[in-house]
Amino acid sequence: MHPELVDGLAMEAKTKIIFYILDGVGGLPMEEGGPTELEAASTPNLDSLAKKSICGMLDPVSPGITPGSGPGHFALFGYDPIETIIGRGVLEAAGIDFPLEDGDVAARGNFATLDKNGLVIDRRAGRPSDEKNRELVEKIRRVLTPQEGVKFFLETVKEHRVVLVLRGEGLSEALPDTDPQAVDVPPLDPRPLKEEAAKTSRLVKGVIEKAREVLAQEPQANFLLFRGFAQHRRFKSFQERFKIKALAIAAYPMYRGLARQVGMDIYPPVETLDEEISALEEKYADYDFFFLHYKKTDSTGEDGNFAAKQEAISTADAALPRILALEPDVLVITGDHSTPSLLKLHSWHPVPVLLYSKVCRPDGVEAYNERACLAGGLGRMATVNLMPLALANAGRLAKYGA
Amino acid sequence: MHPELVDGLAMEAKTKIIFYILDGVGGLPMEEGGPTELEAASTPNLDSLAKKSICGMLDPVSPGITPGSGPGHFALFGYDPIETIIGRGVLEAAGIDFPLEDGDVAARGNFATLDKNGLVIDRRAGRPSDEKNRELVEKIRRVLTPQEGVKFFLETVKEHRVVLVLRGEGLSEALPDTDPQAVDVPPLDPRPLKEEAAKTSRLVKGVIEKAREVLAQEPQANFLLFRGFAQHRRFKSFQERFKIKALAIAAYPMYRGLARQVGMDIYPPVETLDEEISALEEKYADYDFFFLHYKKTDSTGEDGNFAAKQEAISTADAALPRILALEPDVLVITGDHSTPSLLKLHSWHPVPVLLYSKVCRPDGVEAYNERACLAGGLGRMATVNLMPLALANAGRLAKYGA
Numbered sequence: 001m002h003p004e005l006v007d008g009l010a011m012e013a014k015t016k017i018i019f020y021i022l023d024g025v026g027g028l029p030m031e032e033g034g035p036t037e038l039e040a041a042s043t044p045n046l047d048s049l050a051k052k053s054i055c056g057m058l059d060p061v062s063p064g065i066t067p068g069s070g071p072g073h074f075a076l077f078g079y080d081p082i083e084t085i086i087g088r089g090v091l092e093a094a095g096i097d098f099p100l101e102d103g104d105v106a107a108r109g110n111f112a113t114l115d116k117n118g119l120v121i122d123r124r125a126g127r128p129s130d131e132k133n134r135e136l137v138e139k140i141r142r143v144l145t146p147q148e149g150v151k152f153f154l155e156t157v158k159e160h161r162v163v164l165v166l167r168g169e170g171l172s173e174a175l176p177d178t179d180p181q182a183v184d185v186p187p188l189d190p191r192p193l194k195e196e197a198a199k200t201s202r203l204v205k206g207v208i209e210k211a212r213e214v215l216a217q218e219p220q221a222n223f224l225l226f227r228g229f230a231q232h233r234r235f236k237s238f239q240e241r242f243k244i245k246a247l248a249i250a251a252y253p254m255y256r257g258l259a260r261q262v263g264m265d266i267y268p269p270v271e272t273l274d275e276e277i278s279a280l281e282e283k284y285a286d287y288d289f290f291f292l293h294y295k296k297t298d299s300t301g302e303d304g305n306f307a308a309k310q311e312a313i314s315t316a317d318a319a320l321p322r323i324l325a326l327e328p329d330v331l332v333i334t335g336d337h338s339t340p341s342l343l344k345l346h347s348w349h350p351v352p353v354l355l356y357s358k359v360c361r362p363d364g365v366e367a368y369n370e371r372a373c374l375a376g377g378l379g380r381m382a383t384v385n386l387m388p389l390a391l392a393n394a395g396r397l398a399k400y401g402a
Numbered sequence: 403m404h405p406e407l408v409d410g411l412a413m414e415a416k417t418k419i420i421f422y423i424l425d426g427v428g429g430l431p432m433e434e435g436g437p438t439e440l441e442a443a444s445t446p447n448l449d450s451l452a453k454k455s456i457c458g459m460l461d462p463v464s465p466g467i468t469p470g471s472g473p474g475h476f477a478l479f480g481y482d483p484i485e486t487i488i489g490r491g492v493l494e495a496a497g498i499d500f501p502l503e504d505g506d507v508a509a510r511g512n513f514a515t516l517d518k519n520g521l522v523i524d525r526r527a528g529r530p531s532d533e534k535n536r537e538l539v540e541k542i543r544r545v546l547t548p549q550e551g552v553k554f555f556l557e558t559v560k561e562h563r564v565v566l567v568l569r570g571e572g573l574s575e576a577l578p579d580t581d582p583q584a585v586d587v588p589p590l591d592p593r594p595l596k597e598e599a600a601k602t603s604r605l606v607k608g609v610i611e612k613a614r615e616v617l618a619q620e621p622q623a624n625f626l627l628f629r630g631f632a633q634h635r636r637f638k639s640f641q642e643r644f645k646i647k648a649l650a651i652a653a654y655p656m657y658r659g660l661a662r663q664v665g666m667d668i669y670p671p672v673e674t675l676d677e678e679i680s681a682l683e684e685k686y687a688d689y690d691f692f693f694l695h696y697k698k699t700d701s702t703g704e705d706g707n708f709a710a711k712q713e714a715i716s717t718a719d720a721a722l723p724r725i726l727a728l729e730p731d732v733l734v735i736t737g738d739h740s741t742p743s744l745l746k747l748h749s750w751h752p753v754p755v756l757l758y759s760k761v762c763r764p765d766g767v768e769a770y771n772e773r774a775c776l777a778g779g780l781g782r783m784a785t786v787n788l789m790p791l792a793l794a795n796a797g798r799l800a801k802y803g804a
Contacts, residue, residue, distance in 0.1 A: 028761065028763055029764070032454065032764075036763075057779075057781065060403065061407075061681045061802060062407075062786035062787060062790070062791060063780075063788075064408070064781055064787060064789075064790030064791035064792075064793060064794040064795075065407065065408070065411070065794070065799070065802050066794065066799065066800075066801045066802060067792060067801070067802050067803055068801050068802060068803035068804045069803075069804070070803040070804050071802055071803040072803075081803070082404055083409060084804060086803070086804070087804060088804035091804055159689070228804060287706070293740075340761075342761065343761060345801075346801055347761075347792040347794075348791070348799070349763050350779075370763060370764060370779075371765065373768075374765060374777070374778075374779055379781055379782070380780075380781030380782070381483065391767060
């Protein structure tokens with residue numbers, strides 16, 4: 001895929017595209033010869049659509065590479081997932097709608113419990129309530145005055161989780177996690193990993209020290225651990241690149257954050273898939289591209305709960321008629337990666353994909369699952385190619401060359 | 403594939419990977435409608451393993467490109483076969499365990515017979531014995547004193563074959579072959595192909611001249627022809643890149659040489675496949691990655707002997723249970739390229755591949771051959787992706803991105 005080529009060919013049209021993303025949808029059999037979650041699930045609507053669609057298998061990054069949600073979604077959005085590396089801190093800030101500016105450094109933080117010897121004994125400080133979190137954040141904010149020309153923002157995410165943002169000149173993301181990701185060990189030192197990170201290191205140490213003083217009397221949340229230091233860079237937006245007005249609908253903050261990174265408009269938080277589809281119906285006239293994110297296929301896989309993932313897939317299938325009733329010109333159904341219940345983790349396995357449009361070239365595939373899509377007309381390709389293909393099917397890509 | 407990405411994700415684990423490489427295994431039917439060598443061979447063990455594996459087709463370099471053994475193996479080892487070009491001279495030197503240093507220029511040499519008019523009449527000088535070869539090499543060495551700060555090494559390979567190595571400053575590989583690869587024509591001139599090769603050209607001419615003087619009285623081996631001038635560069639080692647301890651087991655010197663190029667440990671020369679597998683058993687506890695090379699599938703193909711290649715494949719199949727008895731976490735079976743008996747040459751045809759692990763996603767493939775593997779879950783991909791995939795299946799690649 002040559003992003004510049006595609007960008008240069010994109011043109012406006014009156015067509016509509018829906019990306020119905022079933023997070024982590026690809027799976028594995030639990031035992032030799034058994035079905036995958038998709039094969040076990042009841043998917044009459046997906047299978048019926050597969051018969052009219054072109055199917056295939058997608059590698060989010062490249063064969064063997066297990067993507068995090070960031071690279072997985074960037075590839076879906078048509079951004080090279082290797083060029084476009086986004087750190088956890090930036091994702092977390094974007095996920096709570098924090099308006100990051102170019103050059104900001106963000107980190108995810110946890111309230112944690114240190115014992116008298118300075119060892120981490122609870123990385124989540126007993127999971128405080130959101131209210132308690134806000135109360136502690138408010139106390140710490142009061143002492144986080146600007147230092148060396150840099151401003152600090154500390155924001156509640158939920159429970160034990162916060163986001164720290166540094167804004168000013170000369171910042172760097174080259175800091176290690178201070179969260180040891182283990183208990184009965186001390187927090188790690190935010191030493192600079194590169195020379196240019198000396199100032200940021202100094203500032204973060206200051207934040208940790210001040211927070212410790214403020215939290216000294218807290219029985220549980222007496223310390224802040226940080227991880228995923230990441231600097232925000234602005235990417236050329238989705239709308240700018242593809243000349244299409246895009247709306248993201250996602251129940252989980254991280255996925256709204258990912259869509260915000262490429263400049264999509266964001267529908268306010270909703271909880272259920274039904275609510276997500278109501279949002280789609282409500283805004284259908286106002287946008288041309290819809291990123292509709294369904295999380296449960298991933299979270300059940302990460303829990304290792306085959307039956308629950310199977311059920312989540314059936315739920316996604318049952319919602320399909322409402323989406324089809326909108327008569328989108330292009331409907332793409334796939335995932336950002338596989339999350340086999342067997343592994344309880346994201347995995348490297350390719351993801352089945354279905355692309356429906358009136359001008360797709362149908363293949364012989366009669367079901368949407370890992371085995372059936374192998375024989376699909378898309379073959380096996382990198383996910384980053386999906387967006388140009390969707391644009392083409394929507395009559396939104398001009399001819400290349402004379 | 404992005405080598406730097408994979409290298410950054412590789413991590414240590416207690417898992418074991420075997421690459422069972424059947425050199426040149428892919429073939430063609432001898433007549434329309436007939437079976438390929440793989441289809442004709444008796445392969446009950448390969449077919450039974452294919453049912454539990456993920457299969458597919460590999461392009462060693464890219465569609466239409468016929469690889470030599472160098473690019474074919476580098477791709478298998480996870481090195482970009484285009485970035486990682488290794489000349490014949492370097493391979494030849496590596497194959498006889500000559501300790502090349504960075505910047506050395508090596509060439510393969512042949513004792514040859516020139517007639518009175520200076521025409522090549524036998525490119526192999528009647529295939530002298532190894533002993534005769536050593537005796538002549540010893541004589542020539544005595545006159546090869548350092549010139550312009552460059553040292554010369556002349557080494558016996560076997561029969562008519564030698565290796566010449568130049569070591570010093572300002573050397574270049576930009577020289578043509580002096581071997582005309584034909585008889586009744588004069589040897590070619592090692593003129594510099596680039597300006598920077600002027601010194602090397604001068605030095606090689608000197609070597610040829612001195613050898614001619616030394617060999618003047620020889621009835622047959624009265625001249626040295628050279629080809630495959632190649633400069634040695636050190637690559638980042640396999641162990642360094644993939645954090646895995648690797649052993650190469652190969653009966654033929656060139657394949658040991660290839661493995662040595664990427665820094666694998668090398669098992670001492672053995673003759674038969676049975677001995678190779680005994681070596682595998684012997685060293686199984688000491689290494690995590692095994693490159694097990696079987697030559698006969700290629701040499702029989704190059705001979706154009708369909709029946710012999712079929713037999714060689716059956717032999718490879720019969721050896722499989724001993725390999726499986728070791729219970730490797732990942733077993734990959736494929737070739738470095740195809741060598742159809744019909745063509746008597748390496749070819750561009752993709753190579754069937756089988757990857758077995760407990761967490762591979764099985765497809766419907768029920769046999770290991772060119773036709774069956776077409777429907778495999780790996781689809782068609784470049785060989786260089788195989789190594790990351792094997793590492794992923796062995797739990798040796800971390801997740802990419804947050």
